[in-house]
Amino acid sequence: MNNLNILQEKFNSVQITDSNKIIVHDNLVSVLEFLKNTSEFDFDMLTTIIATDKIERIELIYQLYSTGNNNTLNVYYYAPGAAPTVIGLYKSAYFDECEIYDLLGVKFEGNKELKRLLLPDSWIGHPLLKNYTNNDERLAWND
Amino acid sequence: MNYLYFWYVQLLAKYNIPKIFADITFPILPFCIIAGVMIVVVLILVLAERKILALFTQRKGPNRVGYFGLLQTVADAIKLLCKQNINPQGADKILFNLAPIIAFSPVLILWGLIPYSSEFEFMGFSISILLYLAIAAFPVIGIILAGYASNNKFSLIGAVRSGAQMITYEIPMIFVVLSVVALANSMNLKDIVLAQMNTNPIMGWYIFPCILGFLIMFICVIAELNRCPFDLPEAESELTAGYSTEYSGMRFALFYLGEYASLFVMSVFIATIFMGGFLPVTQNYISEMLFANNQFLQVFIYIEQVMWLLLKSSFLIFIIMLIRATLPRLSSKSLMNLSWYCLMPLSVINFIIIIVFKYITEGRM
Amino acid sequence: MTDIMKINVGPQHPSTHGVLRLITELDGEKIISIKPEIGYLHRGLEKLAESKTYLQYLPLVDRVDYLGGFFTSYAFCNAVEHLLNIQTTKRTEYIRTLCMELNRIASHLLWLGTYMLDLGASSPIFYTFRERESILALFEELTGQRMMYNYFTFGGVRFDVDNNWLDKVNDFLNILPKAIGNYEKIITNNAIFIDRTKNKGILTKSFCSKYAITGPNMRASGLEIDFRQKMPYSAYNELGFVVSVNNLSDSYGRYLVRIQEMRTSIDLIKQCIMFLKQNKDNVSCNINPIKLKIPQGEYTSYVESSRGLLCCYIQSDGSEKPYRVKWRTGSFYAVQVLPELVIGQNYNDLIAIFGSLDVILPEVDR
Numbered sequence: 108m109n110n111l112n113i114l115q116e117k118f119n120s121v122q123i124t125d126s127n128k129i130i131v132h133d134n135l136v137s138v139l140e141f142l143k144n145t146s147e148f149d150f151d152m153l154t155t156i157i158a159t160d161k162i163e164r165i166e167l168i169y170q171l172y173s174t175g176n177n178n179t180l181n182v183y184y185y186a187p188g189a190a191p192t193v194i195g196l197y198k199s200a201y202f203d204e205c206e207i208y209d210l211l212g213v214k215f216e217g218n219k220e221l222k223r224l225l226l227p228d229s230w231i232g233h234p235l236l237k238n239y240t241n242n243d244e245r246l247a248w249n250d
Numbered sequence: 251m252n253y254l255y256f257w258y259v260q261l262l263a264k265y266n267i268p269k270i271f272a273d274i275t276f277p278i279l280p281f282c283i284i285a286g287v288m289i290v291v292v293l294i295l296v297l298a299e300r301k302i303l304a305l306f307t308q309r310k311g312p313n314r315v316g317y318f319g320l321l322q323t324v325a326d327a328i329k330l331l332c333k334q335n336i337n338p339q340g341a342d343k344i345l346f347n348l349a350p351i352i353a354f355s356p357v358l359i360l361w362g363l364i365p366y367s368s369e370f371e372f373m374g375f376s377i378s379i380l381l382y383l384a385i386a387a388f389p390v391i392g393i394i395l396a397g398y399a400s401n402n403k404f405s406l407i408g409a410v411r412s413g414a415q416m417i418t419y420e421i422p423m424i425f426v427v428l429s430v431v432a433l434a435n436s437m438n439l440k441d442i443v444l445a446q447m448n449t450n451p452i453m454g455w456y457i458f459p460c461i462l463g464f465l466i467m468f469i470c471v472i473a474e475l476n477r478c479p480f481d482l483p484e485a486e487s488e489l490t491a492g493y494s495t496e497y498s499g500m501r502f503a504l505f506y507l508g509e510y511a512s513l514f515v516m517s518v519f520i521a522t523i524f525m526g527g528f529l530p531v532t533q534n535y536i537s538e539m540l541f542a543n544n545q546f547l548q549v550f551i552y553i554e555q556v557m558w559l560l561l562k563s564s565f566l567i568f569i570i571m572l573i574r575a576t577l578p579r580l581s582s583k584s585l586m587n588l589s590w591y592c593l594m595p596l597s598v599i600n601f602i603i604i605i606v607f608k609y610i611t612e613g614r615m
Numbered sequence: 616m617t618d619i620m621k622i623n624v625g626p627q628h629p630s631t632h633g634v635l636r637l638i639t640e641l642d643g644e645k646i647i648s649i650k651p652e653i654g655y656l657h658r659g660l661e662k663l664a665e666s667k668t669y670l671q672y673l674p675l676v677d678r679v680d681y682l683g684g685f686f687t688s689y690a691f692c693n694a695v696e697h698l699l700n701i702q703t704t705k706r707t708e709y710i711r712t713l714c715m716e717l718n719r720i721a722s723h724l725l726w727l728g729t730y731m732l733d734l735g736a737s738s739p740i741f742y743t744f745r746e747r748e749s750i751l752a753l754f755e756e757l758t759g760q761r762m763m764y765n766y767f768t769f770g771g772v773r774f775d776v777d778n779n780w781l782d783k784v785n786d787f788l789n790i791l792p793k794a795i796g797n798y799e800k801i802i803t804n805n806a807i808f809i810d811r812t813k814n815k816g817i818l819t820k821s822f823c824s825k826y827a828i829t830g831p832n833m834r835a836s837g838l839e840i841d842f843r844q845k846m847p848y849s850a851y852n853e854l855g856f857v858v859s860v861n862n863l864s865d866s867y868g869r870y871l872v873r874i875q876e877m878r879t880s881i882d883l884i885k886q887c888i889m890f891l892k893q894n895k896d897n898v899s900c901n902i903n904p905i906k907l908k909i910p911q912g913e914y915t916s917y918v919e920s921s922r923g924l925l926c927c928y929i930q931s932d933g934s935e936k937p938y939r940v941k942w943r944t945g946s947f948y949a950v951q952v953l954p955e956l957v958i959g960q961n962y963n964d965l966i967a968i969f970g971s972l973d974v975i976l977p978e979v980d981r
Binding site for chain 3: 151152153154155157158159160168170174177179181197198199201202210223224225226227234235237
């Protein structure tokens with residue numbers, strides 16, 4: 108996408124690596140807000156948030172889709188342990204953020220109702236972390 | 251009735267049983283017959299419904315127990331009787347146990363009020379139609395009690411819906427019955443049937459002057475029976491099983507029995523007041539041709555009258571089952587709207603039509 | 616003013632299509648708050664991927680959405696093929712398209728039957744299952760399985776189709792439009808059905824994008840977005856079809872879109888059969904799936920499944936096991952939008968609206 112340069116001009120720290128891949132280091136919410144509300148981009152749908160444990164940090168990929176322009180954009184954000192919430196922009200992010208909190212332990216600042224979504228509330232640990240070992244004694248199938 | 255009474259006395263006299271015994275047992279006898287016949291009828295109805303629904307949905311239906319699956323419902327009934335009765339935690343035990351009985355027993359009385367043939371009428375009150383309507387409204391109390399006592403929210407919602415539905419649909423039904431009473435000049439069910447006699451066996455039926463009333467009545471009866479498309483009280487997709495969610499075993503069987511017994515008796519009631527009851531569809535009784543010289547001719551005629559009534563009501567039951575196989579469930583809002591905004595005014599209009607009709611045909615009010 | 620009644624719909628409830636729990640608060644019969652609780656069917660498919668090789672993971676992929684096994688296996692295979700940078704033959708892609716479209720019909724048929732059951736009509740499910748049964752029999756003949764097919768492999772499909780099977784599919788397609796017409800006869804103009812679905816559960820365009828609703832639910836709101844057309848994959852760019860869309864935004868619109876989609880699928884399958892009867896390509900690539908090592912990289916495949924956009928994201932670190940697999944499914948987001956649709960409605964309409972979203976729970980919990 109050529110017009111990603113507009114984004115670069117507005118946010119200096121944004122790194123454009125590919126035609127549909129950008130890396131955001133800070134101001135995630137304002138970048139997404141800009142992408143959503145600017146008519147050139149019009150990314151009005153957040154299809155999903157993908158979180159991957161990269162050992163030293165957690166990589167969050169916000170996959171955006173524009174229903175008007177039929178474009179996709181992957182916004183990369185590296186969260187050490189917490190990330191800002193984007194519920195204000197995309198309501199669909201609530202379940203995604205809860206799931207990521209549940210499985211990878213990323214805290215989304217500003218998401219007041221963050222809770223374990225798929226696992227029981229009493230679950231110990233965050234399974235999708237690479238260093239996760241299931242040492243919950245309550246689970247009989249542990250060994 | 252007298253004929254049967256003398257026959258019964260003579261039968262007992264043969265075995266040297268005193269007449270006083272016959273006098274005492276004769277009034278009780280019909281209810282024993284009803285209770286027995288009812289079980290058989292319900293078993294047949296349940297099987298028939300399953301077979302008919304299977305037919306509509308291109309299945310075979312029950313076909314393993316007995317010949318053509320005839321014993322399937324018997325097997326089901328035995329299974330239900332053998333099941334454990336569970337008292338849910340927090341339930342009101344007395345009311346919980348009482349509810350199925352209250353829901354079921356009034357139906358027994360309803361069966362006794364119907365004139366099955368010109369003599370064979372267990373309870374021939376002069377206002378039997380009024381009594382019928384009063385008692386027909388009774389089972390809903392059992393349903394509300396069941397919902398209240400089960401300590402289950404699904405049951406409670408189902409019971410409340412059932413009560414609301416009952417009240418809503420009772421009123422247009424009574425208006426329609428009123429117009430039938432006006433036509434027949436009588437509140438006795440047997441008199442209403444006999445008033446439908448005509449030179450042409452079908453033209454005398456009240457369904458013709460009162461076709462609007464018949465349709466209203468039919469809809470109201472389906473609604474009162476809580477059958478599809480008015481099965482909101484037991485809407486399984488939202489309320490699991492409605493008021494009967496917590497019931498099991500014999501108590502559930504009583505609800506089930508009551509439901510089908512009232513399905514039958516309600517269809518018989520419609521057939522009685524609108525379709526000439528036990529009167530034959532043919533010009534004369536078929537028995538008169540077949541057994542003209544038989545000494546038991548009168549008995550054969552009575553049996554034939556019962557058969558005619560059964561035939562007419564089974565037609566109605568078939569239609570009710572057909573509707574069940576076809577229609578989705580109404581929403582509770584349109585359920586209320588249908589009765590208050592549509593059936594209510596129509597039943598009043600129907601009443602006015604009947605009065606005008608009566609004035610034209612008979613020249614008096 | 617009545618007391619507020621808190622009622623737990625599910626997880627064991629006849630019509631939540633699996634194990635969904637809805638914590639509902641009722642004022643009388645009016646819903647004042649509803650909270651979907653998911654996770655009762657969570658099988659950890661994303662975690663399982665980390666400890667299995669690509670080939671070992673392949674059979675599990677069908678379990679993501681048990682009613683649309685072909686979609687999920689296609690999404691996974693497509694992502695793997697893209698990372699390996701291998702080109703599949705045209706015949707492979709046509710077979711895959713055919714299977715996916717048949718699967719779409721089967722899935723929509725099941726939805727139609729269960730939705731009518733939710734609305735209280737008991738018959739249509741038998742009619743739709745009759746046709747679905749024929750599709751499952753065709754799948755069984757082709758793949759050996761009725762639900763968990765495990766048919767697509769990396770770079771191809773497991774068995775080639777023969778003309779005999781294609782003829783059987785064709786025969787089935789000839790009776791299907793009539794069957795669909797029959798469903799429409801008892802459903803589309805039914806006054807009670809219209810009463811229960813028209814203007815119920817309005818899902819506006821802005822809701823769709825805000826809540827990431829995709830698939831037929833979105834197309835019923837007037838957004839003409841079909842990823843088969845917008846981002847063509849498999850053989851779709853060579854096939855002609857019209858995206859079914861309408862502006863009703865309600866449950867009735869969603870019903871109409873699905874009915875229309877079944878008809879579209881019939882057209883698509885017929886085109887595939889035409890191609891497959893003439894084409895005699897190979898249906899596999901020369902790769903050894905057992906020793907498969909995928910170069911470092913990441914890819915997201917976009918598939919239009921019967922329940923909306925299905926994404927499979929694979930991140931590979933160069934080893935024989937995927938580093939991260941993420942499933943994005945349509946139902947996950949459809950569950951989330953439910954409170955917006957039902958609050959303020961009668962309890963009676965809860966299941967009627969929820970059913971129209973076509974949510975299946977294995978896809979939500981994964």
